[in-house]
Amino acid sequence: MSTDTNPTSQATLEARAADSGANATAAFRKKPRALDVPTERVDAIATDALQALHEVIRKHRLTYEEYDALKSWLIQVGEDGEWPLFLDVWLEHVVEDVNTDHREGNKGSIEGPYYVPGSPEQGSHGTIPMRDDEPGEAMTFQGQVRTTDGSALPHAKVELWQANADGFYSQYAPGLPDWNLRGSFTTDDEGRFEIHSIVPAPYQIPTDGACGKLIAAAGWHAWRPAHLHLKVSAPDHELLTAQLYFPGDPHNQDDIATAVKPELMLDPKPAADGQGKVVDYDFVIDPVRA
Template sequence: MTMTEQSPSAVDSGTSATEAFRVARRESTTTDISPQRVGDVVGSVLAGIHDAIRSREVTYDEFQAAKAWLIEVGEGGEWPLFLDVFVEHTVEEVAARAQRGTKGSILGPYYLPGQVRLPSTSKLPMRPDEKGTPLVFAGRVRDVDGNPVVGAELDIWHADDDGYYSGFAPHLPDGILRGVVEADTDGRFEIGTVQPAPYRIPTDGPTGALIEAAGWHPWRPAHLHLVVRAPGFRSITTQLYFSGGDWLDSDVAQATKPELVLAPQSQGDGTLRSEYDFVLEPAG
């Protein structure tokens, strides 16, 4: 199987990401947003677009090209991909201003709910011949006062050694390199997996066309995705990266932070080990 045959298309990724978002949205407890707030935010967004048109002297041809592109994004189901890559990092930055505990990062478009539940010391589901450098990721979940958080769980997922996510690449079995790990009563966990590879966001659709037209690159550095949660605490959505990794300083999603970079240590047997403690704050 060639890399081209393996690669998930933008349509595949867009469809999966859209469905996952809709499921999460149905389960959300978010309250209704007031008309005043909608008017304020949408008005500011439109004002920014108007200012860009004026300052860049956008032509009718450019406007029509933008309209066609927006239509293609919708028809291809790529809004989750586009918004998660190019917009979410700023929303997360604003949210972080009022938060304590572990630094957050973007959720991204490749989250899938309802994954297999695993004990505190466990391995993520893998293929028998899973490629990649073995990685042990361990640590502890504490509260802001340093106490272990009872009932904490880590929803973890990441790309494989070729940079593909299960559920978004047709050649991958469902559920691999994904799981919900239940920390022990002392808040400890130890997860066996493989080190993920950097990946490029799908470029065969309108989001890729925009990236090419703008002269940008489509790469994200290798990372682990995590949602860490516990009853009575604010959940943390974050990503952990690897020191020395490609694209770490030029992430297309602009989601990297120094506090979120791991430095795995060799265990002498071909395995890497990295430890990271999470700090949860009480729910507001």
């Protein structure tokens, strides 16, 4: 989560990819995983994946020196704890696509490696937890949660988390309160919510670890456009995970995580009092199929 928007920031000076990766790996290990996959499906997926890699090796005539470099790099990914980052940046957008292509409601996007459950509840109209002197332009994010028939969903849950103005997430960089810019909100009787926060900044994913080495070796950039992370849920409805983006960001077109979709673009307006921005965005979530 490094960034050069404020090179004197204490978090910028001290945050390390290995620390962030270790936290992401530890958080992932807490997720429940009680999955009994049939042998036939494991065989089919693993066989196809290996055959695809075999074809890459043949197509590019991989040398033994390159093969050893690959093994060394894979070992470093594990040592740096960056498997969650690697998988979420370069693979998750395809997993998200195939798992949500049946939905009639809002488009979603990747969760990414920095979600933390259990953020503080702030009601239907509230301010996300932040420091008294939190840098950034004020933003009011408001809207309504509905089901696919257009009915409002009262008491739906809207979880919001975002990076700070330096591009860092709380619990994954030093010097930030645990729940900084992380909050849970519950819609009112009309399914509406109003959240006071700040406009996020674009940032680079960590570049001092194994993922950064891949980016440098391939000549890629490490930037993600500014975005809000959200999870929207209601009883008997499918969980919607999304990232919402801001127009004009230079990396909307070449996001390193390939997660930007036109339907996820926001339309910020100046606040009536001239203080910051107002963003209106409604969520339509799908009922669980029988």
